[in-house]
Amino acid sequence: MKLFNTTIFSSLLLLSLFSCNNDDDTNTTIPDDNVDSKIITAELTGQLSHEVYVDLNTGETVTSEVNTWEVAFDQNGTIISNSGKKVALAMPVETDFDAINEESAQGLQLYYDDESADKTLTAWNKNGFELNTPYILDLGIDGLGKSLGFKKFIISENSSSQAVIKFADLNGENEQTTTVEKGSGFVYFSMIENKVNEVEPANWDIVLKPVTVRTGAPCFTMGDAAMPGINCDIMRLNASVIINQNGSVKGAKTSNYPDLEPNDDPEHEINLLTIEDSNFEEITPSTVGDLEMTTQGNLIGKEWFHIQTPHRDGVYKVYSHITFVVNDEEGNNYKLRFLTYSKDGQNGYPTFEYQLIQDN
Structure with missing residues (x-):
């Protein structure tokens, strides 16, 4: 498979969660006045058919097709x-x-x-x-x-x-x-193909990708009443961001509202926050040392967005008020925040801004 660079339960469930919607997923405005910022849009697609590896040091991305290995x-x-x-x-x-x-x-x-x-x-x-x-x-x-x-x-x-x-x-x-x-x-x-496929690049810090998540009860808790995929172990795909698990990449999550949990009510306090409520600009070389770094793979995970009610509409709120810090393979610290999850009204296109944390 070629790599390329980029700047039931039922298929109805997939379409409802990942297809087009007429509403913006956030009221975030993509910043254009900071030359130090880099903006990356990861084209996972509406069907979540791609995963995108990012090297923060070079800004290079590599996109791989999901359906090429088991x-x-x-x-x-x-x-x-x-x-x-x-x-x-x-x-x-x-x-x-x-x-x-x-x-x-x-x-x-x-x-x-x-x-x-x-x-x-x-x-x-x-x-x-x-x-x-x-x-x-x-x-x-x-x-x-x-x-x-x-x-x-x-x-x-x-x-x-x-x-x-x-x-x-x-x-x-x-x-x-x-x-x-x-x-x-x-x-x-x-x-399926009886062969090895090339998937991940040699150097990367984070990957934006689909992951399988469970909705409903685990089947093992239901005994003889369990019907996998029907009343338990209902599995769906969701976009996530994973940091490289090679042991040298670390990260942290920080915001001005650490006690607010994701919520699907559009009127909940967390869903009324905007990029103006972000602490992104406050993260500097002198403050980054106060953050508790972890190698946990899903440090970023799905923390940056949440589906809103009614779920069938597939409208997501992007939590641009949250800042993530990633310490990359070379030891550099970067701060990043997510701006949108959709492009042209279609979900599956997360866009994030990031900067190297350095003295001006």
Whole structure:
């Protein structure tokens, strides 16, 4: 796949949350009087079909298609699932790979990577994943919200240099055994295409991307009454911002209204705040040291916007009064704030402003 630079439950749910709306998502005015500011619009698209990696030091962005991989491996043995297209892991009753069939996937508990991007909270950690054990992978959805079906698989090796995976359709057809050679960072593998795809660039600080989030109760709390995707474990996609989990990128969140929580009532106090209520200009080299930095993946996450009622209209309030500080791979501190989530009336185009924090 080429990289390029850029300056059910049902598809109805996707359309209602991520498609066009006639209202602006915020009354923020994009600043044009500060030459030190950089403005980036990440084109995730209305269907959340892209993810955008940003190197704050250079201002360069790399956009990757979401629907090009299901699982990824790193040299530390971590396995992640593609949360951007609802990929999920399940453990079948059968312990024999060949015995798994279409019926094996019915009624299983599905495990998703946590939206926090915490590597200890992946679907694989939650499910007590083991080598040489057969599992089922829900391949997630395509760009139109259509299910891509399932694969059964066994991973027989997950060393620092390679992963060996055998997989097939649930009916046994299209069986393959593939060795995935590892490199720096994650290596992204598609069971659909049976190949490694290039996804993330070598250098990046934050990525704007879709993630799978749960609405409603977890199925395991409902016992025999659980109907996955119907009355529990209803999963949808939501835009999020994740900081690089390589261990060297840190960040903090700050505002003049730290006690106000996101709220979907358009008349709530937090939704009446504007960019004029921001503390963005107050963050300087002398004050940034007072902030508590963290490597938590979803430090920014979904904190910068919130859907308003009625939800069916897909109107979001962007919390431009919140300032985020990111300490990048080179040790530089940047402050950033989000300005909009839509472009030409369509959601899925978050725009943010950022500046290097330095003495004038």
